[in-house]
Amino acid sequence: MSPRKPGYVVPETLAEASEFLREHAEDARIIAGGTDVLVQLRRRGRAGGEHPRWLVDISRIPGLAGVSTDSGTISIGAMTTHEEIARSPIIRKGGPLLAEACASVGSPQIRARGTIGGNIMNASPAADTIAALAVLSTRVRLSDRMGTRDILITDVFVGPYKTSAQPGEVLMEVYFDALAPTCGSAFVKLGRREALAIARLSCAVVIERDDAGRVTRAAIAPGACLPMPARVESAEEMLVGKVPDEAAVDAAAREVAEEMVRRTGVRWSTDYKRPAVEAITRRAIWRALGVNVE
Amino acid sequence: MDESRWVGARVARIDAEDKVTGRLKFMSDLSFPDMLWGAVLRSAYPHALIKKIDTSKAEAMDGVVAVLTHRDVPGLNGFGIVVPDQPVLCADKVRYMGDAVALVAATTKEGAREALQAIDVEYEPLPVVDDPEEAMLESSPRVHADGNIHHHIKVERGDVDAAFRDAAVVVENTYYTPRQMHAFMETESGVATIDEDGNITVWCGSQHPFRDQLQIARALGMNPRKIQVVSTPAGGAFGGKDEITVQIYLALLALRTGRPVKIVLSREESVVAGMKRHPMKIRMKTAAAADGTLLANEVRVVGDTGAYASLGGPVVNLAIEHSCGVYRMPNVRLEGFCVYTNNGLAGAFRGFGANQVVFALETQIDMIAERLGMDKLEFRRKNALRQGDVAALGHTMTASVGTIATLDAASRCEIWARREELKAMPSAPHKKRGIGIATELHGCGLGVGLPDYGAATIELLPGGRFAVGVSCPEIGQGNTTAFAQMAADSLGCSVGDIVMVSGDSRHTLDSGTSTASRSVYTGGNAIRSAAARMREILADVAAEALGAAREEIAFGRGGVEVRSCPAGAARRLSYREIARIGEGKGRHLKAEGDFIWPVADRGLEGYFGLPHLIYSYITQVALVEVDTLTGEVEVLRAVSIPDPGRAINPAGIEAQSEGGVVMGMGYALMEDTVIEHGITKTPNFSTYIIPTALDAPEIETIIVEEPEPSGPFGAKGIGEAVCVPITPAITNAIHDATGVWITHIPATAERVYMALKEHA
Ligand SMILES: Cc1cc2nc3c(=O)[nH]c(=O)nc-3n(C[C@H](O)[C@H](O)[C@H](O)COP(=O)(O)OP(=O)(O)OC[C@H]3O[C@@H](n4cnc5c(N)ncnc54)[C@H](O)[C@@H]3O)c2cc1C
Secondary structure, three states, X not given: OOOOOOEEEOOOOHXXXXXXXXXXXXXXXXXXXXXXXXXXXXXXXXXXXOOOOEEEEOOOOOOOOOEEEEOOEEEEEOOOEHHHHHHOHXXXXXXXXXXXXXXXXXXXXXXXXXXXXXXXXHOOOXXXXXXXXXXXXXXXXXXXXXXXXXXXXXXXXXXXXXEOOOOOOEEEEEEEEOOOOOEEEEXXXXXXXXXXXXXXXXXXXXXXXXXXXXXXXXEEEEEOOOOOOOOOHHHHHHHOOOOOOHHHHHHHHHHHHHHHHHHHOOOOOHHXXXXXXXXXXXXXXXXXXXXXXX | OOOOOOOOOOOOOOOHHHHHHOOOOOHHHOOOOOOEEEEEEEOOOOOEEEEEEEOHHHHOOOOEEEEEOHHHOOOOOOEOOOOOOEOOOOOOEEOOOOOEEEEEEEOOHHHHHHHHHOOEEEEEEOOOOOOHHHHOOOOOOOOOOOOOEEEEEEEEEOOHHHHHHHOOEEEEEEEEOOOOEOOOOOOOEEEEEEOOOOOEEEEEOOOOHHHHHHHHHHHHOOOHHHEEEEOXXXXXXXXXXXXXXXXXXXXXXXXXXXXXXXXXXXXXXXXXXXXXXOOEEEEEEEEEOOXXXXXXXXXXXXXXXXXXXXXXXXXXXHHHHHOOOOEOOOEEEEEEEEEEOOOOEEOOOOOOOHHHHHHHHHHHHHHHHHHHOOOHHHHHHHHEOXXXXXXXXXXXXXXXXXXXXXXXXXXXXXXXXXXXXXXXXXXXXXXXXXXXXXXXEEEOOOOOOOOOEEEEEEEEOOOOOEEEEEOOOOOOOOHHHHHHHHHHHHHOOOHHHEEEEEOEOOOOOOXXXXXXXXXXXXXXXXXXXXXXXXXXXXXXXXXXHHOOOHHHEXXXXXXXXXXXXXXXXXXXXXXXXXXXXXXXXXXXXXXXEEEEOOOOOOOOOOOOOOOOOOEEEEEEEEEEEEEOOOOOEEEEEEEEEEEOOOOOOHHHHHHHHHHHHHHHHHHHHXXXXXXXXXXXXXXXXXXXXXXXXXXXXXEEEOOOOOOOOOOHHHOOOOOXXXXXXXXXXXXXXXXXXXXXXXXXXXXXXXXXXXXXXXXX
């Protein structure tokens, strides 16, 4: 009836962690920075619910930390903090919108503890890195003691706060191709205040153009407003092949808002969210095009 | 004497070092040997009858030392500053989710919380009353047996109907204001200890140790002399610790267990159970003549006080008093209701009813000025009360009046003087800038009909320093530093020679609350009275020791000397030497001082606390930028122009001003404790949004001084006014930027966006 305090285990290897996690499937929970887990434990405790029996601290497992780059591919270990990513020269060059997204998370304290792995695997629709990772066509590596599978970031999620990871699987790293210098990108977030603000809406955009200024590739992912993170291809297509002008950008932004409404249905908040998503998408596209319309 | 060496100087807070080093202990930091942890079982329903309470399972748990219910309250099972309508522990009915039903003391904090869950309470839920206007209907379920209208006030002067008939402009609107939370850093917390003789000490941050002592004694059925209350320092209060919080629980548990007991409310418990600002619905109809002279104001205020009265009645009274603001208003019809619901609890909060009505009024004023094509600042200046004028409630403004001085300063401040220029340079094409202004007066002290007095003690300590005692607690506002400055100048010593004793019912005399913008004025006057007596005592001792006549003794820096003393003769005594002489003679060198507040020439029959005689004045100006695509509002700059009479410590005034601006900005733009069907939906700072450092604008404080002759060194209060007009200054700026009038705060992005859309 009263919540037990969970036990705390600190495996030294992936195999050990994975074994333990599989064995205690429903009873064990990975803990990385703990900035989501601890809040949830406390909330559950107050609601009189059950705590997981075990917390599995993965910080000692080798290979989970840091940003690296190898022949154009950037990898980020799951235990890398928002702070490290926001400051990383590799990210700032090869995926600057991810640095922006990480820099917008919470507060200095939260950024110093919260990890990208935790942000992804918590699977909140409002998680700031996910939209950014989606437009970078990021793949994630999930491993357990049997082996490894690499999937697209958008395939990680099966619903709000639900992932396709199996008991025993640990998110090891995420990786994506560094953006070419011809690419522009942007992450725009709408919160209720300037810091410590969970995104009410966000939008991540990557746009690549040829010498003539024509869009050769566009990726647009709104955040916090879809049941599951996704890119909006119908909007992306509206930009590809064009030298973007106001009409094209407006149309793409409107399409993102329409797509949100198609996926979520009309709710009491739609009257506001529709125009707001449109506005921040437009802003993100222009910023990715190098035009600051802040 | 009384030269201003310390008064008026930017003296560092006397508690600064202890605070920044973490050395200072708040009550929630205290621990005692053998201490137990207390916890409070709160209601499971917003409105229900209690059928049965069974504590046997909890009592049998390991580590549980005591479980108390209403049956264990020895004295009056109720508390409340005005009427004790809030049960200490509910017996037969609960009226909000924060109602206390049982208490536990256990050897660990976790154990105490676990035991709460083992207490069986059988409830019979009742229909929830959550709309104040519905609550006023006879047909509504009753929160309290004698009806849901706790208090009703009606004031009428002049011929309102005729004024509206003859007016050139009449504006009429309905305003809605949110349930703001005090958001103090330290939740309601404390410790109680008990000695072998049954004397209890309650250590708990609060705003009036002597009233706490009385309320505890009443509930315990005990002689107040056996109860000591220590309420300084508090980790923030803002009115939210004026009423009893956990003091009685602590005392009951200590009494029952004979051991020290500590309670620290979690943030969620604090949000659900604690005090809030009254949400108000305000209907306001205001008229002016074609030349811009204000003619009449008709106001109807409905305040949601939640489950219990606390200071709800006085809050609505002050809303009525402040509803005509700084203006000459010859014809008024003002009516206020304070209504019970099952929506939490509302009571004292910095501003005390003014925040709501000043938001409404200052919006009306801007609307009228705009309709008449008049400059908004000039319109205010034209109609502002001057000294000697008769105010809306019929009393004469005999004390210092600072409106004109603060408006003059506002007219010269950069964001007002250059407003057209600043407006024309938004940071993006889809953004619009605007500048807004608002002004208010704010009653200091408790008003007509309430005992309002101060007392202070001064004692010369063996080393030559002075212990100065004033009971008004230090709640973070810096009053102890101001007291030390005023004492230093009154005694001719330095601030470093003053040892402040504050907020302790045993070691100070009753000087009333740290509320109502009153503590510096009250404590300062009491200190001056005590210092005058202290000087007589010191002169006596010195005259005798130096073989001089009393009249020959003069006070200088750090001691006394004999006037007209021949050169070379050592006829000087430092305070340290006087202390030694006094000690040698077995003389206790201690003086007491007292002070009684002056009041207005005219009260209002039936409504105690109205009106005030002394007011602080303030004008605030805001520059905002509105994102027309998302509705987001950013306050870029704010100018705050308070008239504190005399700034005892300009740095302290600036700190108050800056904190006040940010608090009033949160009220304008983001804060609201959402309660649906009696259930709090924003129980923590993840959902109850307050401004962060990054949201705070650049704030400039310009102090203007209109000295108040009855105040110590000319001072009056300022602690509340600083958070009031900034709210309408911001919403008026939103109008200036976009053409949209904000009548419902907080002006969240959604609300602003929807208003823009409607306006277009
Ligand atoms: C005050 C505050 C403000 C916040 N602000 C923001 C914000 O602005 N934006 C935002 O996006 N988030 C915000 N968060 C949420 C949180 O900080 C982030 O989601 C953070 O990235 C979580 O990382 P973590 O390492 O702390 O995760 P943890 O809490 O340790 O874990 C989160 C979840 O992921 C799982 N997990 C963690 N690592 C792995 C792994 N390697 N493999 C498999 N599963 C794993 C855990 O089991 C758990 O379910 C905020 C949180 C707080 C408390």
